[in-house]
Amino acid sequence: MADNVDDANDLVLLHLAAELAKAKPSLPPLTGICYYCDALTDERFCDADCRDDYEREQRKILMRKRG
Incomplete structure (x- = not known):
């Protein structure tokens, strides 16, 4: 049987996973x-310039969504 500490730990892990998912954009396949x-x-990208440009665009999109 789970006690309060176990329940709190599960809740913290859930919040942590949600924040990490928001913070780290997933890479395209x-x-x-x-x-x-x-x-x-x-x-995924032909060179570092394309990768950097793609990441820059993704950050701009994310900033617009967050306001």
Whole structure:
């Protein structure tokens, strides 16, 4: 039987998981195409510039959503 400490710990873990999910954007799945410029690639992005530009755009979108 769970006591108050166990219940509180479960609640904290739930809140932590929710905050981590909001804080860390999930990476898009591998498709063989760059997510920024649509070039063929074995990775998510064809180079660091495309990755940085994509992340910058995602941060802008997130900022607009949060206000």
